[in-house]
Amino acid sequence: MEDDLLVDMAVSKIRLVYITKNFPPLPRVSGTLQYAYRLCTELSKKTDLTVIALGNLEEKDRKKKTGIKTIRVGQPFVLNAALEARKLNPDVVVFGSGLSSSLALLPALLSMRLALLGIPFVLHQLTEFNSEIPPALLGAGTAFVDKVICTNRHLTKYFFQACGKKAEMLLPGFKIPALPKAKKSSIIKIGFFGHYHFVKGPDRLVGAFKELNLENAGLVFDGIDYEGGKMQKMLLKEAKKRKDIMVYIDSPKYWQLLIECDFVALPFRASGSVLGVSMAAVEAMAYGKPVVGGNVSVLSSIIENGKNGFLVETDKELGDAIKKLATDAKLREKMGRNARKTAEQKFDINFSSKEFLEICKRLLR
Structure with a gap:
């Protein structure tokens, strides 16, 4: 059975769900939002990707297209998003977190894990925290996930103290452009x-x-x-x-x-x-x-x-x-x-x- 699964993965794209509260098209632009969009754009080429985001778009933004299959849900966001993700029968679910407090992660991860029992679940911590709880307490939350992907050294060290080798660093990316010819200026x-x-x-x-x-x-x-x-x-x-x-x-x-x-x-x-x-x-x-x-x-x-x-x-x-x-x-x-x-x-x-x-x-x- 395991060999059959590996063969199927090699032939077909994995079914991936990426849950993140804010996702284009949105009038508000931030580095976090841009990175999540760029990452999902690349992942959509390599996987059967569905993004689940908060359904708070204004009418003018609903008409814009991202080229990425996106489902919008209402509040309470993390629970509704996880329940929606389960319906899709995914291979892996990723929570792209922009939470500003590590304490807020605990109830979020618990509610999502309960909705996603039996499905591999990844925390992708996008942003730095404004406030941090002790690593030992954070470990109670990371017990609900199978992997933690961190976006810098400090976050990786913090999560490593909480959950050991579950934590892994992957720096944010950008599509590296060709360098334009420099224009000389006196200023x-x-x-x-x-x-x-x-x-x-x-x-x-x-x-x-x-x-x-x-x-x-x-x-x-x-x-x-x-x-x-x-x-x-x-x-x-x-x-x-x-x-x-x-x-x-x-x-x-x-x-x-x-x-x-x-x-x-x-x-x-x-x-x-x-x-x-x-x-x-x-x-x-x-x-x-x-x-x-x-x-x-x-x-x-x-x-x-x-x-x-x-x-x-x-x-x-x-x-x-x-x-x-x-x-x-x-x-x-x-x-x-x-x-x-x-x-x-x-x-x-x-x-x-x-x-x-x-x-x-x-x-x-």
């Missing part, structure tokens, strides 16, 4: 891309830049604050006062803005609720841009200090790193080449999706 452009939130530190970047008073350098911001908060208003106010600060709100020209930057600065204060490795950093390095980042787990898993960027803690360290890259073309070029290699070697979505599928297949052997 050194320093980019910030992502949500205009306190935790991401765009205000730190503005403060450090103003303190340096660099000649022939400017800041380029592209992002959004969905709550219309103080940070976005502050950035727009600075842009009105200074010609060397440009602020865009969720620009459709995002990729072009990134390509035109000389390097990227992401002075994060913390990692909570952020994808295990910042997708803004992954995308920047994929385009050969060095990254200056806060010394937090979602950036320390990609930035090698002094090689493909700089990890900083204080505002002075942030300013020093910006000055080094802004005033040294050879250093920018060297770090840019290293950044590209990092993306190619560790963050290729083609590789990571194959590894993800292999992890799922091993549960069936």
Whole structure:
């Protein structure tokens, strides 16, 4: 019987269900959402994939197509999603978790396991936690899953303490692009891309830049604050006062803005609720841009200090790193080449999706 199962797997695609609360098409864009979509896009080519997501789409979004078979369910989401998944008779079910508290995992995993008895069940922890319970207590939750896939080193270490070898690290991926020809500019452009939130530190970047008073350098911001908060208003106010600060709100020209930057600065204060490795950093390095980042787990898993960027803690360290890259073309070029290699070697979505599928297949052997 076991040999017959292996033969069937080799001939046909495995039936995979990926459960994640938020999934395109949605007006809100985040690194976590983008990675989940890119991963599922690749998995849909290799498996019989169904995504189960929360059914909260607005009418205008319902008409958009993702090309991925998607089922929408209502609240309570995790239980309804698991019950819907069971109806599909899947080989493996994956829960793509963006929960911000590891304590919240316990009831979620228990309710899903009860609905999925007898079906291999994988936790894919996408984001860092804002709060963590002791590993011994977390182990009570991971007892309900067959595998835990973590998106950075810190999460892997945390889950390993809870459930041992069940925990495995698989870094987020991105489709590595061909490098466009660089356009020479007299202005050194320093980019910030992502949500205009306190935790991401765009205000730190503005403060450090103003303190340096660099000649022939400017800041380029592209992002959004969905709550219309103080940070976005502050950035727009600075842009009105200074010609060397440009602020865009969720620009459709995002990729072009990134390509035109000389390097990227992401002075994060913390990692909570952020994808295990910042997708803004992954995308920047994929385009050969060095990254200056806060010394937090979602950036320390990609930035090698002094090689493909700089990890900083204080505002002075942030300013020093910006000055080094802004005033040294050879250093920018060297770090840019290293950044590209990092993306190619560790963050290729083609590789990571194959590894993800292999992890799922091993549960069936």
